[in-house]
Amino acid sequence: MRRPAPLPPQGGKPADAPLRARPAKPPREETPRPDAGEDVQETAPIAPLFLNQGPPAAPMTDAAPTADGEDAARADTDTAPVGWRDVWRAARSRRKALRAEVRRFTVRQRRRRIIWLSVAASLGLVTIATVGAAYSPLFAVQQITVVGTSQLAAADVEAALDDQRGTPLAAIDTSSIKAALVAFPLVESYTLEARPPHELVVRIVERTPIGVISGAAGYTLVDAAGVALSTSPTPPAGYPLVDAAGGEDGVAFAAIGRTMRALPADLRAQVTQVEAKTADDVTLTLGGTNTRVVWGSADESALKALVLQKLTATRPPDGVAVYDVSSPEVPVIR
Template sequence: MAGRTTTAERGAGGPRRPGRGAVPPPAARRPAPGRPDDRRRRRLLLVLALAPALVLGGCALWVLYGSSWLRVESVTVTGTRVLTERQVRGVAAVPVGDPLVSVDPEAVERRLLDGLPRIDSVEVVRSWPHGIEVRVVERRPVVVMAEKRGYAEVDGEGVRFGTVAERPGGVPLLVVDLADSPSRHRFGAERMRREAVRVASALPDGVRRDTRTIRVRSYDSITLELTGGRTVVWGSAEKSAAKAESLTLLMKAADGAERFDVSVPGAPAASGS
């Protein structure tokens, strides 16, 4: 009679428990953790690789901020006409002796524009290794207005930016005399001043030099008073470019006339002699 057949004898595929000396299958193996010596070696290599960059960075910071090599020694101002270099330097307030890299050009520009209305635009740049350059563009008057202390200057945008004791040559005097004109209540003196500036900005160079006074009585009544007793009826500030062109042609065609009317630029007229 045959004995009981064991599982091993039948070749069954059931799991076996490995013995003490058995090697686990590859999937069950885990990588051995790195040795302390390997980790220390990697850290050392990293420090050695970063050391030059850290040294160079520290040197650069010292040169820029700590050394006496790159510090502000001079402030150069260019482009001034009426303003003095001393005025510009005073408002700019650039700290001489401070590191050049610490100067904020935009902050200096803001101080100048806020503190000196005469400046139209300004550019502040570092001039290595020791300088700051301030490049100024001043506003130019298109008209002036009489005041108690002299003449207020008004630029092409209608901005009153300064006062001078004497009237600049070649700049018309603006007189806004609205009296009881409806324009006084409808537009106001400020608006009428801007309208007159539009006219002055459109004048040909020769006519502007000869214009003594721009007189505003209403929105539709702007008159130019020229040298030699001549007058120009301009009308409103609308179509000023076309009116300036018509005036130039009219003055050539009617040389010697005393009164020019370009209020309707398509039909200019001249009279008097």
């Protein structure tokens, strides 16, 4: 057999270059093993533990500091003791950082809060300004207008309320106005209306007289509630004479009052006398013909008044002695 050709040398070295001898390894030291008879317990190597202390600090040497002094300053900082000023500065920096984060995450909430506070402050200022203006002389009473009087003289009522002039509309003394209007018996009720800037309107509802009651003092004009409106020695024209058993506080007078208030104005003007002994036997007398109207009780007075109005239109009182409307569905004429 032929012997194969040798491999080419590595690194371009010639094949005939002498081989470099490898350095001899130092002899390995062997630890003498204990005798088989001795009881030796093998232990693991002990390594130092650094818990939460970071890498071990480099040993201090007496080497000269570098040109920029950074290594020396870092070594001094790492080894310098921490004082209370450093702790205070660190805590302050942490608080500043926390406050900055809180402001960053609550900017929208703070913006909404500012808007609501601005709206509330504006409303408060408007309310204060309105109340202040309402109680100021800018809205004081300078004109008093009385509305709804027909039997009363409006000028007399205005004169009785003259002490309210110069008072702010919001500070009108209602008790003083009531005391002044009580002096007018014809006033049944009233309402006050303020018309800024300077007008006070008094709306009056007058009492409706229903007749005259004869007494020791003369003839007293009364309304349906029995309130005396005026007294005169002679009976006033245009009002019927009232004869009610039990006086103004009895049930007969109450039935007469309801009956007279239900009559239309044209029929009421024709009544010359009204009488009742009980609440169920009201009787009216019409005009100079002395035609009697049997009314009965005050129930269904509105329907009875309508039926009587139609009866007098078809059959005038001068040819009739009695109109009986006590049962309005079946009226009787005699």
